[in-house]
Amino acid sequence: xxxLPDDLSKIVNITLTHYNQHAQEFRNGTWNHDVSxxxxxxxxxxxxxxxFKILDFGCGPGRDLREFVRRxxxxxxxxxxxxxxxxxxxxxxxxxxxxxxxxxxxxxxxxDGVFANATMFHIPSQELPRVLGELYATLKxxxxxxxxxxxxNNEEGxxxxxxxxxxxxxxxRRRMTAAGxxxxxxxxxPPGLPRAEQPWLASVWRRPNTL
Numbered sequence: 001x002x003x004l005p006d007d008l009s010k011i012v013n014i015t016l017t018h019y020n021q022h023a024q025e026f027r028n029g030t031w032n033h034d035v036s037x038x039x040x041x042x043x044x045x046x047x048x049x050x051x052f053k054i055l056d057f058g059c060g061p062g063r064d065l066r067e068f069v070r071r072x073x074x075x076x077x078x079x080x081x082x083x084x085x086x087x088x089x090x091x092x093x094x095x096x097x098x099x100x101x102x103x104x105x106x107x108x109x110x111x112d113g114v115f116a117n118a119t120m121f122h123i124p125s126q127e128l129p130r131v132l133g134e135l136y137a138t139l140k141x142x143x144x145x146x147x148x149x150x151x152x153n154n155e156e157g158x159x160x161x162x163x164x165x166x167x168x169x170x171x172x173r174r175r176m177t178a179a180g181x182x183x184x185x186x187x188x189x190p191p192g193l194p195r196a197e198q199p200w201l202a203s204v205w206r207r208p209n210t211l
Contacts, residue, residue, distance in 0.1 A: 003124055011163040012100050015122055016081050018161035023083035027061040035117055035148075037191060039067060041204050042113050042146035045184050052112040055138065058119025059096060062088030068115075069094065076111075078104075102127055106138035114138070114145040118200075121149040121164045125156055125175075128165070132179035142209035145181065147172075148189065151201040169201060181205035 003011070019026065046052050052073045056065050059077030061084050068075035069092060077092075079085040080100035088096045099105060101123050114135050123131050135145060152166025167175070169186060176183065184206055188198035 003126055008102055008124065008127065011124060012080070012102055015162045016100065019081040020083045023061065023081065023087065026084075027087060031061070031063050033063075035064065036067075037187075037189065038117055038146060038148055038202055039064065039071075039115070041185065041187075041202065042115050042144055043071070043073075045144045045204055045206065046112050047142055047209075048112050048140070053110065055106075055111045055114045057114050057116040057135070058101070058122075059088050060084050062091035062094070062096075064115060064117060065092045065094045065096075101131060104131065104134045106134055108137050109140050111139055112143050114143070116145065116147045118148055118150075120147050121166060122162065123165065124163065125154075125165045128175055129179060132175065132181070136180055136207055139207040141207060143207045144184070145205045145207070146202070147205075148200050148202040150199050151188075167201070169203075172201065172203065176203070176205050180207065182208055 050072060054068050054073050054075045056075055056077045059065050059079050065075045065077050065088055075094050077088045077094055077096035078099055079088060079096055082098060085096045085098045150166055151168060154167055154171045156165035173183065182205060184204040186203040188195060189200035189202055190198060
């Protein structure tokens with residue numbers, strides 16, 4: 001079923017309201033999560049000379065922004081939830097753009113990498129090709145996009161006050177390759193567990209190094 005503009009506005013508003021209302025609880029529950037495997041996966045595939053310009057797409061309260069800066073890179077956050085954006089600025093002193101995922105305003109050919117950790121699943125499937133095109137365009141040629149999403153069977157809908165789309169590997173591959181990206185690697189998280197206990201699908205993609 002096609003989502004109309006009013007449906008999309010509702011999805012954005014209700015999901016962001018949920019995060020604003022639970023911002024401190026979310027920060028407390030996720031701040032100490034170890035996502036170094038994901039950060040390493042992005043950084044090792046970037047071929048330009050450091051420091052890298054990194055867009056933290058859906059930066060939340062700033063945990064990963066802080067880590068990119070600690071590693072010597074130039075990190076910019078993008079966040080739709082006002083409370084998260086305020087937290088990220090206070091925590092990191094990084095530039096944080098308050099934009100929701102369906103109304104992006106990104107500079108072309110600017111970033112070496114885009115880090116989308118546990119965020120892109122909030123984009124309704126029908127809007128994903130457009131958003132992926134905008135992320136492709138904001139990367140430099142040869143730039144790298146990392147994504148990690150809760151995996152599923154290509155279903156979507158409301159889940160505990162938030163809208164989500166849950167892709168399997170084949171479905172995610174089709175969407176990313178259709179947007180022009182080339183797959184570099186994928187893995188499931190948390191590491192070291194049976195597949196049934198790895199709910200997260202992580203993947204790394206390159207914008208081809210052509211103008």
